[in-house]
Amino acid sequence: MPAYDFKSPRLFVAADLAEGSPVALDPAQANYLMNVMRLETGASVLAFNGRDGEWRCQLERAGKKKADLLPEALLRAQTPPSQLAYLFAPLKHARLDYMVQKAVEMGAGILQPVMTQHVQSSRVNVERMQANAIEAAEQCGILTIAECREPMKFDAALAAYLPHGPMIFCDEREDAQSPAATLAALPRGPLSLLIGPEGGFSAEERDRLRAEGGVTAIALGPRILRADTAAVAALAIVQAVIGDW
Incomplete structure (x- = not known):
């Protein structure tokens, strides 16, 4: 830097x-x-x-x-917006604030709440998300404000984001092999990263994801991570292997 x-x-x-x-x-x-x-x-x-x-x-x-x-x-000079969309199942307020701030720090350009079957919180204050995104950008020297979008249902989110590039989803049931090797095989460019709730994706959601040709599953190691911790871990490995790091 x-x-x-x-x-x-x-x-x-x-x-x-x-x-x-x-x-x-x-x-x-x-x-x-x-x-x-x-x-x-x-x-x-x-x-x-x-x-x-x-x-x-x-x-x-x-x-x-x-x-x-x-x-x-x-x-x-102004930098172009990040091509990384972060899709996540909403959390309760304090942890959602933390996750939004860290996602912005890690370089996410779009923050998209996704309503999964096991979601923890059914209400999302998008204005509060945007305020946290602005605060994180102010503190970390970021020039482009991440776009905080209204929540989408699971199927609608897949339909909206899959046409624009690969989608990576973090699956606690995936074999704990190196995610770096899996990610390295993907093309660079626009992509989306999807993390589910702490209860995990439902069987139907997991089957739906694995049925899509543009979706790649990765593991985040042998330990179960909280959703906000998983956000930082996943964004770090994605940015390091095929992102702007």
Whole structure:
């Protein structure tokens, strides 16, 4: 990774970023910079919007509760969105928050909840997912915000994602041979990674997956992993073998 500024605060903004064009901060962002970070006018802040790259900006106080950012220099050009879609059975709130954050850190470009038969939570707050994705991107220097999508039923998810590239699913019943060797045989490019709930896929779902020619099963070692741990392990091996690592 090239040299990076880890000291300046970093914010996602919705507005366009261009040299000399002020960007008004929302009240929460202004409060964070002025009252939590205690920054004064002229302080350096990094900003990105997922479209225009990353900019070094100067903070300009516009009142006790208002502030603008003035973009001064483009530091990093915009990168294309990740071609890795992460499909997962939803978890309960705290663990779902963790999983979303880690999936973004590991380079997932799409976060797709999938309603499986043994799913733990039938409700998904997509706005909360998106907020966690933005926070993870802010903290980790990521330029493109992962797209958090509305939940889909199992069959609908297969129909939507299989036409766009290989699908990898993590199966606790798969022989614990090296997943790296299995993944290395797949083509590079768009792909989706599917992880089921802690109760595992149902027999019907497993049969459905194995009947599809574009689906590849991998094991994640000889131990049973929690779903949020499996997410990190699976994304790491996929990114290392056929991803952007």
